[in-house]
Amino acid sequence: MLPFARVTVIGLGLIGSSLLRAIRAEMPTVRLTGHDASAEVRDIARHLDLADDITDTVGAAVTDADLVILCVPVRAMGDVAEAMRDDLPGEAIVSDVGSCKAEILAALTAALPGQAIVPAHPVAGTENSGPESGFASLFKGRWCIVTPPADADSTAVERVSELWRRIGANVERMDAAHHDLVLAVTSHLPHLIAYTIVGTASDLEDVTRSEVIKYSAGGFRDFTRIAASDPTMWRDVFLSNKDAVLEMLQRFSEDLSALQRAIRWNDGDALFNLFTRTRAIRRSIIEEGQDDPAPDFGRTHS
Numbered sequence: 503m504l505p506f507a508r509v510t511v512i513g514l515g516l517i518g519s520s521l522l523r524a525i526r527a528e529m530p531t532v533r534l535t536g537h538d539a540s541a542e543v544r545d546i547a548r549h550l551d552l553a554d555d556i557t558d559t560v561g562a563a564v565t566d567a568d569l570v571i572l573c574v575p576v577r578a579m580g581d582v583a584e585a586m587r588d589d590l591p592g593e594a595i596v597s598d599v600g601s602c603k604a605e606i607l608a609a610l611t612a613a614l615p616g617q618a619i620v621p622a623h624p625v626a627g628t629e630n631s632g633p634e635s636g637f638a639s640l641f642k643g644r645w646c647i648v649t650p651p652a653d654a655d656s657t658a659v660e661r662v663s664e665l666w667r668r669i670g671a672n673v674e675r676m677d678a679a680h681h682d683l684v685l686a687v688t689s690h691l692p693h694l695i696a697y698t699i700v701g702t703a704s705d706l707e708d709v710t711r712s713e714v715i716k717y718s719a720g721g722f723r724d725f726t727r728i729a730a731s732d733p734t735m736w737r738d739v740f741l742s743n744k745d746a747v748l749e750m751l752q753r754f755s756e757d758l759s760a761l762q763r764a765i766r767w768n769d770g771d772a773l774f775n776l777f778t779r780t781r782a783i784r785r786s787i788i789e790e791g792q793d794d795p796a797p798d799f800g801r802t803h804s
Contacts, residue, residue: 506661510570511534511535512560514537514556514573515633516732518536519550520638523637524641533554561588564586568593569594569595569596569662572596576738577741584613597662603623606678620658626641626644641671646663646673647676648662682743687750690739694751697729700726
């Protein structure tokens, strides 16, 4: 039995469009409805045939939904929830895909009192955005962290979890505050570092912009991939998960100072021990199936 018969996705960027594609591929009898605030994106979604219906208003999108998944920037969640409140069926479950769960849970709970709310975060994505960038296999083999409130209905939580399993994700349940701390170090801090490194390179006076681009070695090149991520989404992520990000950033600053001292004092043993530990982390990620073991991240060099 399918967990839902009618699913609405609000926000048709990379994650939203991938969700629609994945549900259609794995559960073709589910009726899909989509909406995006941008008329241009709605037109593209219709051209791509992403759903059975692409509505011009958020209210029309949710009027007969069993499940509504919000795929909008983190700080827009509350406003979208308020906009759909009057048209939302009382029995519908509301979920989302944002990467900052505590603030989202608070915003949705305030906007939709009495509604079943089961936040979720698929830990998957690319640097691309827009409805054309989505693909059905985005979530296969990736983790989706479900962060229900303590008083959530267990059946609602299981139905949302089952939807993610059906489209290929591994599901983990976690407290929202703990999720935000974990993701601060595994996702948010790396993005912040990437934005900083690429920004620093573009501001150097002694190295021209053309030289930075022309002679990009593997490390800088891969940082630019991360730094190409959607600016609106990541602005909201850093502001919404501010406390956890600042905590991780302080720890990173302390570790960076220790590394600086090791280089200054020619402490080769400290450098070697650190690099050995970090290399082991890379091996563990590959063994967990979270990346490709192919050299150079699977790039071809023909």
